[in-house]
Amino acid sequence: MDKSEKLILAVDLGGTKMRAALVKGNGEILQVINRKTSAEKGVKDLLDRLVNSLNEILAQNNIDRGVIDSISIAIAGAVDVNRGVLTASPNLSGWVNIPLKQIINDTTGIKTHIENDVNAAAIGEYYFGNAGNVKHFVFIAVGTGIGGGIFIDGKLYGGFDGSAGEIGHMIIKENGPKCGCGNRGCLEALCSGTAIEREIRTLIRKKNLAKWVDFNENNIELITARDVGEAAQNGDELAKKVIDKAAYYLGIGMGNIINIVNPQMIISGGGVSRMGDILIKPAIETALNIAFELPGNTVRMVPSSLGHNAGILGAAALAHYNS
Amino acid sequence: MDKSEKLILAVDLGGTKMRAALVKGNGEILQVINRKTSAEKGVKDLLDRLVNSLNEILAQNNIDRGVIDSISIAIAGAVDVNRGVLTASPNLSGWVNIPLKQIINDTTGIKTHIENDVNAAAIGEYYFGNAGNVKHFVFIAVGTGIGGGIFIDGKLYGGFDGSAGEIGHMIIKENGPKCGCGNRGCLEALCSGTAIEREIRTLIRKKNLAKWVDFNENNIELITARDVGEAAQNGDELAKKVIDKAAYYLGIGMGNIINIVNPQMIISGGGVSRMGDILIKPAIETALNIAFELPGNTVRMVPSSLGHNAGILGAAALAHYNS
Numbered sequence: 001m002d003k004s005e006k007l008i009l010a011v012d013l014g015g016t017k018m019r020a021a022l023v024k025g026n027g028e029i030l031q032v033i034n035r036k037t038s039a040e041k042g043v044k045d046l047l048d049r050l051v052n053s054l055n056e057i058l059a060q061n062n063i064d065r066g067v068i069d070s071i072s073i074a075i076a077g078a079v080d081v082n083r084g085v086l087t088a089s090p091n092l093s094g095w096v097n098i099p100l101k102q103i104i105n106d107t108t109g110i111k112t113h114i115e116n117d118v119n120a121a122a123i124g125e126y127y128f129g130n131a132g133n134v135k136h137f138v139f140i141a142v143g144t145g146i147g148g149g150i151f152i153d154g155k156l157y158g159g160f161d162g163s164a165g166e167i168g169h170m171i172i173k174e175n176g177p178k179c180g181c182g183n184r185g186c187l188e189a190l191c192s193g194t195a196i197e198r199e200i201r202t203l204i205r206k207k208n209l210a211k212w213v214d215f216n217e218n219n220i221e222l223i224t225a226r227d228v229g230e231a232a233q234n235g236d237e238l239a240k241k242v243i244d245k246a247a248y249y250l251g252i253g254m255g256n257i258i259n260i261v262n263p264q265m266i267i268s269g270g271g272v273s274r275m276g277d278i279l280i281k282p283a284i285e286t287a288l289n290i291a292f293e294l295p296g297n298t299v300r301m302v303p304s305s306l307g308h309n310a311g312i313l314g315a316a317a318l319a320h321y322n323s
Numbered sequence: 324m325d326k327s328e329k330l331i332l333a334v335d336l337g338g339t340k341m342r343a344a345l346v347k348g349n350g351e352i353l354q355v356i357n358r359k360t361s362a363e364k365g366v367k368d369l370l371d372r373l374v375n376s377l378n379e380i381l382a383q384n385n386i387d388r389g390v391i392d393s394i395s396i397a398i399a400g401a402v403d404v405n406r407g408v409l410t411a412s413p414n415l416s417g418w419v420n421i422p423l424k425q426i427i428n429d430t431t432g433i434k435t436h437i438e439n440d441v442n443a444a445a446i447g448e449y450y451f452g453n454a455g456n457v458k459h460f461v462f463i464a465v466g467t468g469i470g471g472g473i474f475i476d477g478k479l480y481g482g483f484d485g486s487a488g489e490i491g492h493m494i495i496k497e498n499g500p501k502c503g504c505g506n507r508g509c510l511e512a513l514c515s516g517t518a519i520e521r522e523i524r525t526l527i528r529k530k531n532l533a534k535w536v537d538f539n540e541n542n543i544e545l546i547t548a549r550d551v552g553e554a555a556q557n558g559d560e561l562a563k564k565v566i567d568k569a570a571y572y573l574g575i576g577m578g579n580i581i582n583i584v585n586p587q588m589i590i591s592g593g594g595v596s597r598m599g600d601i602l603i604k605p606a607i608e609t610a611l612n613i614a615f616e617l618p619g620n621t622v623r624m625v626p627s628s629l630g631h632n633a634g635i636l637g638a639a640a641l642a643h644y645n646s
Binding site for chain 2: 136148150152157158159160161162163164165166167169170171172173174181183248249252255256259260261262263264289290292294295298
């Protein structure tokens with residue numbers, strides 16, 4: 001069968017949302033079902049809802065399960081791909097050493113792939129995004145946290161244990177802000193969505209800025225990185241300062257990666273990166289300033305083109321990558 | 324012919340010294356000739372002395388050039404391995420785009436390999452050092468500068484243009500000390516021999532410490548990183564402080580590499596690393612504190628076992644690597 005004619009059930013299983021979709025092999029998304037993840041209800045409950053969503057898609061589209069190439073799940077957690085086990089997830093409490101691949105496969109009778117969501121997103125860029133035909137690239141996901149995927153010679157580089165690519169936990173500022181991982185000054189602690197939100201809240205408190213408080217119903221905890229990006233876009237000085245600083249650190253991280261990895265392309269994706277030029281443009285400028293001449297001249301710095309469907313397309317891409 | 328019976332003319336061509344040696348394929352060094360590099364005398368002069376050294380070795384050992392497997396040159400500079408060209412070298416002024424491989428090959432009639440010295444040292448670790456049979460490792464050379472070589476699946480990882488592995492220019496301290504590369508806060512600017520010397524001189528000046536000045540004939544510019552290491556070993560507080568700080572930064576660099584590359588082994592080599600435990604032990608401690616559990620448990624942190632002959636053995640190893 002033509003690869004583009006495959007039918008894939010793709011699942012983007014995040015900490016708050018679960019999106020199940022029917023995707024064609026060429027990346028065309030035919031249907032999406034959105035559910036809350038509600039991890040607190042337990043593993044079994046979530047697995048039931050996941051399988052129900054998939055069955056719903058099959059029923060609604062009048063598709064026999066025999067026609068489905070595979071179920072491909074991208075999940076926010078650490079995945080042992082060889083064993084098909086979700087080993088741990090900070091976003092899905094209680095999900096420790098879940099043999100997800102086998103469970104879904106046994107329950108549905110359909111071949112199943114699972115992968116960490118950032119790795120899947122990198123694979124998605126390779127099959128459906130800007131990295132088409134680019135064999136050496138680095139994907140940087142800037143969202144709540146910062147993740148990375150390094151592609152070498154058309155394969156996701158896992159290192160010796162499959163744990164390589166933790167770009168977000170490269171320390172670039174000694175004694176910097178505390179990171180969720182326990183270290184200080186990681187890239188993630190300096191330019192993720194969480195870092196941007198922490199930074200603006202600190203500044204608002206310090207300067208007692210009523211405007212920002214009003215803007216968010218008197219609760220600065222409600223301010224999101226997206227709010228900050230929009231405010232910066234609209235000329236707010238404080239927001240601009242926070243975004244510039246985040247961009248500077250992101251640029252250092254990208255520059256380091258250029259000098260260490262010498263990729264053909266760096267793709268920035270993830271929710272926070274979608275605020276666009278205001279963050280990414282100065283980051284790229286800093287990165288290319290840092291980069292040595294040869295790798296700096298080579299590397300193309302591009303945004304992800306997959307937008308809000310990056311998660312689903314990342315999952316769907318697993319069907320190609322693993323075939 | 325048995326690989327270990329090969330005879331190799333190995334050359335370690337550094338900024339100040341040129342060492343030419345006769346090496347057996349098993350790494351046994353049969354003879355070494357030391358010369359000054361004297362790059363200021365020009366390219367032709369140095370090439371003549373290099374070829375003369377090799378002829379001298381052949382004559383003294385009564386060896387016919389037909390018996391020599393290859394001439395293998397490790398050189399302190401940027402090398403385009405595919406073309407066999409030394410493209411630039413900060414240590415050999417005037418050496419720009421020298422087709423060294425072809426020149427030596429044409430002059431001697433012997434197959435010639437050339438490679439950057441740090442890459443060659445990493446290759447040396449693979450064939451003659453602690454990385455024997457370890458296919459995924461990172462070599463960090465701590466000397467006047469800091470260099471790196473990343474081995475993936477038994478091959479030196481070059482990235483897209485062959486320029487990957489610039490571990491020494493990973494920025495880990497924003498607005499840190501100025502580095503020779505033009506950036507600020509690179510690993511090299513924080514824990515190379517040059518950084519250690521700069522740091523102790525600054526402290527001596529600030530504190531006006533006569534003892535240290537006496538120790539070095541009243542000229543603090545003569546203090547070497549090795550002096551600082553020895554003083555620290557002997558309990559000097561100032562020296563200890565400088566070495567501890569360098570070790571801390573080196574540890575951050577190593578920790579970042581563990582999390583990004585997930586290697587089986589990190590080998591520290593280079594002249595400054597030979598001050599041993601006083602620098603390397605605390606660096607490893609910091610690195611393993613930073614490292615995530617999985618890659619941290621995997622990685623073995625070991626010193627180079629090749630000592631002062633690392634350069635020659637790195638060069639000699641090119642004969643195996645390229646055959």
